Amino acid sequence: MIPAETLAIFLDTARSRVDEALERYLPVPPECPEIVGQAMRYSVFAGGKRLRPILTLAAADAVAQADRARPVTALIPAVDAALPAACAVELIHTYSLIHDDLPAMDNDTLRRGRPTLHVVYGDGVAILAGDGLQADAFALLAREPVGDDPVIVTRKLRALRAIADAVGSTGMVGGQALDLQAAGRAPGHALALDADGVRAMHARKTGALIRAAAVSGAIMAGALDETLRAVDRYATDLGLAFQIVDDILDVEGKTGELGKTAGKDAAGAKPTYPALFGLERSRDFANHCVTRARQTLAEAGLTRGWLADIADWVVSRRS
């Protein structure tokens, strides 16, 4: 359990623990060549919100405090057990941003207020830094928390599988491919996406990893299958709300506040919720997702901890 009196304190504390762990887990020269180490750190420590790893820790925390939690292994508290999974999820998220920003993909030059990695290190090193982050994330998951305890080994492998399934060709990578096709940047005619198509694309592209972030935390905390399914439903709604708000912010936001180029979606003819439903209905839809997410938590007895507040934070954020 991470003790905190307000969501802001919880977020700060969780973020610090993730940042400190990432610093410790990332390879340094001479383990890895200097240029790769530098490039990976440039993107990993770029001032991201750390939504996904915070969600991993919050899910572990909530499961450990739930009425129906399976007794957690006495050796490692739930949040500590989930920290490697949280970091792995953030490394994978970072790799996906690096590759998405490449000229061959979304061709973005600004991210979190700084030049994107390929602008600074060139496309080749950026591709490699992304590839390395993905492999290092799985290596970290396989290694930490250290120990031969069959309970921990089984949870690690299960969490790893949830994350790998979420980011492969059937998940995140598949979603980005659909996005590329919709934007007319893949061979053949541009893919026309209707409302269902946009939802399915986002379910893969951003939804899958957000779900895996929460689910892997719950697995490391020893959640029962029933609780795990509730965490997954909660995170599905959270991910959808997150994506809708992202689209809204892209329409409404200024480049300075966002730290990335605003208005990119419309300029690139990207399929978005506001383009399909208008701003007002999109906002209603995001709020509806949060209501449903809170309901799922209540029904599953996951009311202690910060998962409900995190859902509110996701729709109220300004960047």
Add this chain to the structure above:
Amino acid sequence: MIPAETLAIFLDTARSRVDEALERYLPVPPECPEIVGQAMRYSVFAGGKRLRPILTLAAADAVAQADRARPVTALIPAVDAALPAACAVELIHTYSLIHDDLPAMDNDTLRRGRPTLHVVYGDGVAILAGDGLQADAFALLAREPVGDDPVIVTRKLRALRAIADAVGSTGMVGGQALDLQAAGRAPGHALALDADGVRAMHARKTGALIRAAAVSGAIMAGALDETLRAVDRYATDLGLAFQIVDDILDVEGKTGELGKTAGKDAAGAKPTYPALFGLERSRDFANHCVTRARQTLAEAGLTRGWLADIADWVVSRRS
């Protein structure tokens, strides 16, 4: 055990088992979007030698037949247990070729006698297909062989870790970054590599995955730590011999026979063994590695099976 009377029969049988398993394991639409599924298959089924997965199966086979083998789990024969690891290694090898061929990296347009993936599908889809293959490889390793048996779960996680460590920033990706720097294709001055530097670069770039291929097979077969270390030493020498022969073939070969552009190394001012030591000394060095590899096998009691013959095959190959 794969019954075979000659190396050629063993190679054919192992290759068929790998191809059949890859066909079964790779996602198909609608699990994954069609374009990603097609792109991944284009490169996975491009007529590769399958050296690495064959090595995984041969290592499992040799360990299972060794005098000092730990009793293998009765449920799954060693070679079957190693098949998912073999396929994961091949998927990762394929992803690395796709990314290495990109214009931002080695800029190769021909591979195994066919246009490279990015020439056919564009750079964006090629990057995604590579990313997807890497994630799908780890998902496969985490999933197969299916079962909750703690022995299998522990071996799977251990094999997965060996492979992930081998291909991350401290391994394959790090080696490719050094190669990029040596070729003057990364920011700053071109990196000057002496003989030790070239060896260290190749130890990461090609050596690490070849070692992990053999070691993961041995792990899945239940090798004792001592046997595992011997398999690792054998594969280190094998990988070195493989790379030297690769460099020699690039100098001597014709594009038609190789199925990739010959003379690329010299044209790109790439650091190679023939460039550093000349062809004759390079050939001697490769043969010396094979002698040492056979010696390691003999000392470790790994003489049944095909590992020694595979070492001979690696130095005598013409493409």
